[in-house]
Amino acid sequence: MTTTSAAPLAADLPTPRRQKGARGPGNERFSVSRTVRYALLLFFLVVILIPVYVLLVTSFKGPGDAAATRAWNLPISWTLENWREAWRTLSPALWRTVQMVVPAAVISSFLGSMNGFVLSRWRFRGANIVFTLILFGMFIPYQAVIIPLNQLVLGIGLPSGIPTLIVLHVIYGIPITTLIFRNYYESVPAELIEAARVDGAGMLRTYRSVVLPLSIPSFVVVLIWQFTSAWNDFLFAVFFSSSQNGPVTLALNNLANGSILQNYGASMAGAVLASVPTLLVYILLGRYFIGGLMSGSVKG
Amino acid sequence: MLRKVRQWGPPLLLISPSLVLIGVFVYGLIAVNAWTSMTDSHTAAQSTGQAPTRMVGLANYAELLDSDAFRHSLKNLVLYTVVFLAGAMFFGFLWAWLLDRPLRFEGVFRAVYLFPMSVSFVASGVVWRWLLNSNQGENASGLNRLFQMVGLDFLQNNWWNDIDVGIAAIAVPAIWQLAGYVMALFLAGFRGIPAELREAARIDGASEWKLYRHVVFPQLSPVALAAVIIIGHMSLKVFDLIMSISKPANYQTKVPAIDIFLLKSQYDYANAAAVAAILLIFVAVLIVPYLVQVARGAKR
Numbered sequence: 001m002t003t004t005s006a007a008p009l010a011a012d013l014p015t016p017r018r019q020k021g022a023r024g025p026g027n028e029r030f031s032v033s034r035t036v037r038y039a040l041l042l043f044f045l046v047v048i049l050i051p052v053y054v055l056l057v058t059s060f061k062g063p064g065d066a067a068a069t070r071a072w073n074l075p076i077s078w079t080l081e082n083w084r085e086a087w088r089t090l091s092p093a094l095w096r097t098v099q100m101v102v103p104a105a106v107i108s109s110f111l112g113s114m115n116g117f118v119l120s121r122w123r124f125r126g127a128n129i130v131f132t133l134i135l136f137g138m139f140i141p142y143q144a145v146i147i148p149l150n151q152l153v154l155g156i157g158l159p160s161g162i163p164t165l166i167v168l169h170v171i172y173g174i175p176i177t178t179l180i181f182r183n184y185y186e187s188v189p190a191e192l193i194e195a196a197r198v199d200g201a202g203m204l205r206t207y208r209s210v211v212l213p214l215s216i217p218s219f220v221v222v223l224i225w226q227f228t229s230a231w232n233d234f235l236f237a238v239f240f241s242s243s244q245n246g247p248v249t250l251a252l253n254n255l256a257n258g259s260i261l262q263n264y265g266a267s268m269a270g271a272v273l274a275s276v277p278t279l280l281v282y283i284l285l286g287r288y289f290i291g292g293l294m295s296g297s298v299k300g
Numbered sequence: 301m302l303r304k305v306r307q308w309g310p311p312l313l314l315i316s317p318s319l320v321l322i323g324v325f326v327y328g329l330i331a332v333n334a335w336t337s338m339t340d341s342h343t344a345a346q347s348t349g350q351a352p353t354r355m356v357g358l359a360n361y362a363e364l365l366d367s368d369a370f371r372h373s374l375k376n377l378v379l380y381t382v383v384f385l386a387g388a389m390f391f392g393f394l395w396a397w398l399l400d401r402p403l404r405f406e407g408v409f410r411a412v413y414l415f416p417m418s419v420s421f422v423a424s425g426v427v428w429r430w431l432l433n434s435n436q437g438e439n440a441s442g443l444n445r446l447f448q449m450v451g452l453d454f455l456q457n458n459w460w461n462d463i464d465v466g467i468a469a470i471a472v473p474a475i476w477q478l479a480g481y482v483m484a485l486f487l488a489g490f491r492g493i494p495a496e497l498r499e500a501a502r503i504d505g506a507s508e509w510k511l512y513r514h515v516v517f518p519q520l521s522p523v524a525l526a527a528v529i530i531i532g533h534m535s536l537k538v539f540d541l542i543m544s545i546s547k548p549a550n551y552q553t554k555v556p557a558i559d560i561f562l563l564k565s566q567y568d569y570a571n572a573a574a575v576a577a578i579l580l581i582f583v584a585v586l587i588v589p590y591l592v593q594v595a596r597g598a599k600r
Contacts, residue, residue, distance in 0.1 A: 144580035232420035
């Protein structure tokens, strides 16, 4: 990537340039193309929202109302029964997921911050190689380590369920958090660090009293990123926990795929419940969320 | 000596926990996985160490690559990746292109196009499972029913229940979730192109097509590469979507990641590890050159 959007702070999409000369001669053609653009954009908007419509409508339908012929209609009579059912089934798992996601996000953010600081400031030979080796950990398919990981986890005696998942999300979160923080610290003026050093502060002091306070925006990006990816994780959940002690993705999958008789209504309500936290984060902190996405792709 | 400790000590202190964790949990486990893949550990007794295992070299790989079932998985993976990649790149670029010029409600379009990214594959799988229902005619629901309603009956199909190309249907929700991400990347790319560059080309009398051919596309190629790498490696890991839309045991939608899950639950650790190693090689072929290139770029 060429852009500086690597720095999570700057990753918020810039507003479009105002183009000079867009009006004037050829105004007619311009407005036709403008209409076509709006039509296309609206069309895709509707297409993207189709699953949302289905999700919501079905979640309010009663048991007899889910006939194929009425699949796309609004409910005959609106009911909250599916939502109650979904809440009954998922609420323990939702709570467990909160207990998993918060420590996982906080711990891996701190580790990432320390690594990012060292790797951005400490130019030892091979620093780039170390960084690249860490980054590779972000791209590996976790299936590639899951068989020995399973044996290792059993060997160490980590309690199955949330504790194991916290550890795994922390460890496998190190690469991405390191990346985001390193890119951010590269943009911190060297003079700030230098000034602290001249004042006699060692590396640890500098980190604690100069760098950490500067890092709040990056922490927001990283926390959101880790929160979202741990919340949405299914792979680790299915290998390292059960429906009794696992997070909400696993519980939702069991609700939706468990029984032979599909309860589509409750499954759909459950899908919404399981998505509310990450959706809220996206809606309320969208610009940081995009920051995380960008830095997820943008290296160096 | 003391000086050296003071110089090297603090940064090592900060970074070593992460280095050890990544060393063990990424590289150590990859090595153990490679080892397991070359044993004959195919039974529960062997996997728990109650029966002896011996080395069989690359025999597991040879057998896997020779089996129709695993070849089917590989074929599915390739087909899925092609469709997913093409779809996500196409729509991502199109949306970014439509949104690039100043426009009212741009933020709304952008937010809606991007929102599916914040939802887990498991949650979206609940609704897509319903949308991709393979029933047709009288019993059609989901998208097949929608096609009937808008007079496009000929579009009705078996979706993921087709034995040959069913896996391509799984790419539909994947595109729905990640095209917005590609859009965000391209939008940042578009806006990284200096306005003067376009102006200059226009003044030189370049047609719109030539402007794109010679100015815009070359400037966007690093973004496109990043998008291909990200989507490509996500595609190779596809697991959650298949688990929630189809079933792991469904032959028509099986891919290597699903094979690992099934083999592991049958305690066939050796074959599971071999499939995992093959998957890792696929991802490494894609990722390593990219990481090396990025690392080189960072040095400059």
